[in-house]
Amino acid sequence: MHISExxxxxxxxxxxxxIAAAGLGAGLKKTAARELPETALVASVLFLxxxxxxxxxxxxxxxxxxxxxxxxLGWSAVPALFVALLLQAVLFQFGGLLxxxxxxxxxxxxxxxxxxAWRLFTKGKGAAPGRMPAxxxxxxxxxxxxxxxxxxxxxxxxxxxxxxxxxxxxTGALIFAANIPLAAVEGVLTALCVxxxxxxxxxxxxxxxxx
Numbered sequence: 001m002h003i004s005e006x007x008x009x010x011x012x013x014x015x016x017x018x019i020a021a022a023g024l025g026a027g028l029k030k031t032a033a034r035e036l037p038e039t040a041l042v043a044s045v046l047f048l049x050x051x052x053x054x055x056x057x058x059x060x061x062x063x064x065x066x067x068x069x070x071x072x073l074g075w076s077a078v079p080a081l082f083v084a085l086l087l088q089a090v091l092f093q094f095g096g097l098l099x100x101x102x103x104x105x106x107x108x109x110x111x112x113x114x115x116x117a118w119r120l121f122t123k124g125k126g127a128a129p130g131r132m133p134a135x136x137x138x139x140x141x142x143x144x145x146x147x148x149x150x151x152x153x154x155x156x157x158x159x160x161x162x163x164x165x166x167x168x169x170x171t172g173a174l175i176f177a178a179n180i181p182l183a184a185v186e187g188v189l190t191a192l193c194v195x196x197x198x199x200x201x202x203x204x205x206x207x208x209x210x211x
Contacts, residue, residue, distance in 0.1 A: 002050070002085070002103055003157060005096030009164040016102030016160070020082065023108045027078035035076060042069050043080035047087060051094065063182075066107055066153060067146030067190040070114030077111035078104070102160055110153030114145035121145070138198060139191045146190030150183035 008016070031039060049063040069077040082104045088094040095103050121141035158172035 002088070002095040003099045003106075003160060005099055007164065007168070008099055008102055008160060012160055012164045013098055013102060016099070016105045018101075019105035020078075020101040020108065023075075023078040023105065023112075024082055027075045027080075027108075030074065031076040031079065039073060039076045039080050042073055042077070043084045045069075046081060047084040050084075051088065051092065063189070064107065064110070064150060064153065064186065065189070066110045066149035067114040067142070067186055068193050070111035070116075070149060071118045071142065071145055071190070071194065073111070074115045075112065077115070078108040081107050081111065106153055106156040106160065109156055110149040113152040114149040117141075117145045117148050138194055142191040142194035143187035145187075147183045147187035150179055150186050154179040154183075 045065055046069055049065045051062070066077075066081075069080065073080060082100075085095055085100055085103050085107070089097055089100055118141060121144055122138075154176045158176045161168035161172035161175075
């Protein structure tokens with residue numbers, strides 16, 4: 001879901017940085033000092049998950065764990081993603097500095113879509129970031145969040161490529177199609193992670209934001 005350097009047009013890059021800046025501002029404002037450790041922990045998971053990627057034509061697919069990030073962190077997922085993406089760009093040239101704004105906007109929006117879905121599917125019961133609903137609904141809700149996050153991110157990548165150049169439409173369509181099975185995989189992984197956290201850290205998770 002990373003967009004490489006030199007692919008996007010200047011207007012799309014500018015818009016991406018504007019959206020990313022707004023998301024970062026909101027995320028930092030909503031992140032209390034006591035929540036920084038769990039935010040950093042999730043950022044490390046995001047950093048590692050998306051480093052393992054499988055080549056696919058002119059692009060690649062990789063795990064994102066954006067659904068889990070949205071569930072656990074809410075708006076704090078945006079600064080967590082920014083740090084993870086920045087380190088990947090600097091250390092491994094995965095993505096790029098110019099495209100960092102668009103990548104942050106795309107993946108941050110995907111994580112926030114999962115957070116919104118979590119609130120909707122749990123109907124306010126345990127809907128704050130890091131809170132878990134009743135056992136009967138948490139797995140299905142978590143699967144949906146993981147699936148929705150990947151589909152949202154893929155759609156935004158496709159849109160970014162389309163707005164940059166009509167020649168990239170086929171590439172965007174290929175990326176979106178390739179990420180559909182990945183969305184199902186991420187849904188399962190997100191459900192498993194949420195179930196594991198509920199069993200292992202039920203008291204802590206039910207009372208605090210994050211893991």
